[in-house]
Structure formats: C-alpha cells, structure tokens
Amino acid sequence: MRLDVVSIFPEYLAPLRQSLLGRAVADGRIQLEVHDLRRWATDRHRSVDDTPYGGGAGMVMRPDVWAAALDDVAPAGATVVVPTPAGHPFSQATAADLARREHLVFACGRYEGLDQRVVLDAARRVEVLELSIGDYVLAGGEVAALVVIEAVTRLLPGVLGNPESAVTDSFGEGSPGLLEHPAYTRPVEFRGLAVPPVLLSGNHAAIARWRRDESLRRTARRRPDLVARLDPATLDAADRAV
Numbered sequence: 001m002r003l004d005v006v007s008i009f010p011e012y013l014a015p016l017r018q019s020l021l022g023r024a025v026a027d028g029r030i031q032l033e034v035h036d037l038r039r040w041a042t043d044r045h046r047s048v049d050d051t052p053y054g055g056g057a058g059m060v061m062r063p064d065v066w067a068a069a070l071d072d073v074a075p076a077g078a079t080v081v082v083p084t085p086a087g088h089p090f091s092q093a094t095a096a097d098l099a100r101r102e103h104l105v106f107a108c109g110r111y112e113g114l115d116q117r118v119v120l121d122a123a124r125r126v127e128v129l130e131l132s133i134g135d136y137v138l139a140g141g142e143v144a145a146l147v148v149i150e151a152v153t154r155l156l157p158g159v160l161g162n163p164e165s166a167v168t169d170s171f172g173e174g175s176p177g178l179l180e181h182p183a184y185t186r187p188v189e190f191r192g193l194a195v196p197p198v199l200l201s202g203n204h205a206a207i208a209r210w211r212r213d214e215s216l217r218r219t220a221r222r223r224p225d226l227v228a229r230l231d232p233a234t235l236d237a238a239d240r241a242v
C-alpha cells in the first residue's frame with residue numbers, strides 16, 4: 001500500500017514513522033510520503049487560505065493550491081480521504097474497505113476546511129471519501145488521518161504483530177458488533193483483585209462462553225445502540241440469558 005499525506009503541518013505526521021507502522025515503512029512494506037501543502041502555494045506569502053464567500057468566521061483553504069497538490073499526489077486509481085467532522089462516519093468496516101486499496105491520499109484541512117470544489121474537482125477522476133472519526137471538532141485533519149491510517153494499516157498482512165488480534169478486537173470480524181471482553185494477565189492477584197477463575201480453568205469452552213457473556217454485558221451497558229443492531233439470528237439461548 002502507498003500512503004500520501006498532504007498537510008501544512010507535515011511534522012504532525014511524524015508518529016507514522018514509529019512502532020509497527022514505522023517498521024513497515026522502513027522495510028518498504030508500506031510506501032509513505034508526507035507533503036507540505038505550501039509547496040503548491042503560488043504567492044510570495046505562500047498563502048493557502050482565504051476568507052469565506054457568504055461571510056462568517058474563520059478561513060477556507062484555497063481550491064487552487066489544493067487542486068494543484070492533488071493533481072500531483074493523487075493519480076488515477078488513488079483514493080483521496082478528506083478527514084472532516086462533516087464526513088461519513090469512519091468505522092471498522094470502512095477501515096477494512098480502505099485496507100484493500102492500493103493507494104490512499106489524505107488531504108488534511110485546517111481552519112474551516114477545504115473549498116468544496118477541491119472535492120468536486122478531484123472526484124471527477126478519483127474516488128474521494130470525506131470521513132469523520134466521531135462527533136467532535138479538531139483543529140485540523142492530521143490527527144484524524146493518523147487514526148484512520150492506524151486503523152487501516154493494522155489490518156494489512158505483515159504489519160500488525162499478531163494478525164489474530166485484528167480479528168478478535170472490538171468491532172473485528174471475530175466479534176461482529178460486540179465490544180471486546182475484559183483482558184487479564186499475570187499476576188493472578190493484584191492489589192486484592194483476582195483474575196476470574198474461569199480464565200485459569202483450562203476449560204476452553206467455558207472460557208469462550210465467559211468471554212462472550214462479558215462482551216454481551218459490556219456492549220449492553222456501554223453501547224445499547226450496538227445491541228439494537230445485533231442480528232437476533234446470531235444470538236443463541238445462552239446469549240439471550242445474559
């Protein structure tokens with residue numbers, strides 16, 4: 001997979017060169033290039049924004065600068081991702097979809113965002129996805145791009161240490177629609193708190209049952225919206241008893 005990120009704060013993307021992802025970049029399993037948007041600015045002040053038509057607070061990022069950048073960075077076949085609070089909700093399913101693509105280009109906006117014609121123009125030749133990582137506003141798209149890139153690249157074979165965990169995590173294919181159960185490791189007692197005995201029993205069926213029950217309980221408590229979306233056909237009698 002190739003990743004390109006365009007931003008006026010390229011140093012915000014430095015975390016992409018750390019940890020497992022950084023190793024995948026260093027050994028070439030992932031190609032990563034971060035671009036400073038000001039490279040495409042044309043005036044001597046290298047300005048990238050201007051006042052909004054129709055009035056209102058804040059500044060809008062200029063279409064000429066962004067279009068020139070995307071013309072260079074997003075060739076046919078690339079998928080352009082524009083992080084924005086007004087975007088489609090980013091989900092594990094979206095991450096799985098993006099993980100199957102060859103080339104992702106992240107257009108990180110600041111201020112009040114990009115002139116909409118940047119999206120409209122790019123959409124004439126590549127797929128453009130405006131994505132939100134949640135119902136809150138950030139100062140810029142860079143942190144959202146880091147979130148999306150991490151959620152996507154951890155699904156790529158050979159990038160994540162343990163491919164199995166990409167399946168069993170919350171929202172992973174292994175537990176569709178349920179939050180992950182609690183996890184425990186040594187010591188068996190810590191500050192007066194014990195590990196649930198079933199996890200020490202070696203009874204794999206009982207452990208699987210306990211984990212599923214805990215996932216159902218946690219999901220019912222924290223995310224009743226997910227419970228409402230569960231397919232009843234996937235719940236057995238034991239599930240219903242939780």
Ligand SMILES: COC(=O)c1ccnc(N)c1
Binds near residue numbers: 136
């Ligand atoms: C400037 O970008 C944002 O504020 C943003 C991007 C993606 N998701 C959000 N929830 C916010």
